[in-house]
Amino acid sequence: MNSIPDLPPWAAITVAVLVLIGSGFTLIGAIGLLRLDSFYQRVHAPTIGSSFGVAFISLATVVCFSALRGTLALGAVLVFLFLTLTMPAGLVLLARAALFRDRAEGSQDVPPVDVTAGVELD
Amino acid sequence: MSTALLAWGLTLAQLFLAIAIVCAGVRVLVGPRAQDRVLGVDTVYTNTLLLILTFGIRHGTALYFEAALIMAMCGFVATAALSKFLMRGEVIE
Numbered sequence: 001m002n003s004i005p006d007l008p009p010w011a012a013i014t015v016a017v018l019v020l021i022g023s024g025f026t027l028i029g030a031i032g033l034l035r036l037d038s039f040y041q042r043v044h045a046p047t048i049g050s051s052f053g054v055a056f057i058s059l060a061t062v063v064c065f066s067a068l069r070g071t072l073a074l075g076a077v078l079v080f081l082f083l084t085l086t087m088p089a090g091l092v093l094l095a096r097a098a099l100f101r102d103r104a105e106g107s108q109d110v111p112p113v114d115v116t117a118g119v120e121l122d
Numbered sequence: 123m124s125t126a127l128l129a130w131g132l133t134l135a136q137l138f139l140a141i142a143i144v145c146a147g148v149r150v151l152v153g154p155r156a157q158d159r160v161l162g163v164d165t166v167y168t169n170t171l172l173l174i175l176t177f178g179i180r181h182g183t184a185l186y187f188e189a190a191l192i193m194a195m196c197g198f199v200a201t202a203a204l205s206k207f208l209m210r211g212e213v214i215e
Contacts, residue, residue: 004125012127012128033146039155050169065184076190079191082194094205097209101156
């Protein structure tokens, strides 16, 4: 507890609020992952929750270290950028794989492959 | 006073993130199918990364960023490789 950085009051309150908002979003996403019914509903919850959580906690880290050093410290923005780019891509890959598996098993709960059959696409 | 507020905020946030990790871990254990477990592992990865970032704020050092970045990369590669495995049955064809 005694290693908490000695921030000015405005920075300490901002960092505390941002970290709490971010972890709250993450917790909501994880509860959604636990409670929702089907896989295609469950895949939404941690994506949105973790994206907002990463955004707010990275912002809190930037505010904290900028106030500590007296200069703009943008290291945590890298984490935010990387996760914002990769998390949707990875989970879309996972959802495609799940859809492929469900179709291969002949499940009736997923749309068929030829859903656009006969539709003219430009 | 504001330092105590920051300490309590960080403790509460770390508690939230720990509960989130436990929720995702229960989903990994329960399943019911392989894609649910992969989704749970991905969520555990991301939440652990956020926990490491809050530890970085608490200890006032920037050494935790690199660990968080490496975890982000490993998590993405793991999810992509496991999705490929679920779709094809092998990772490298």
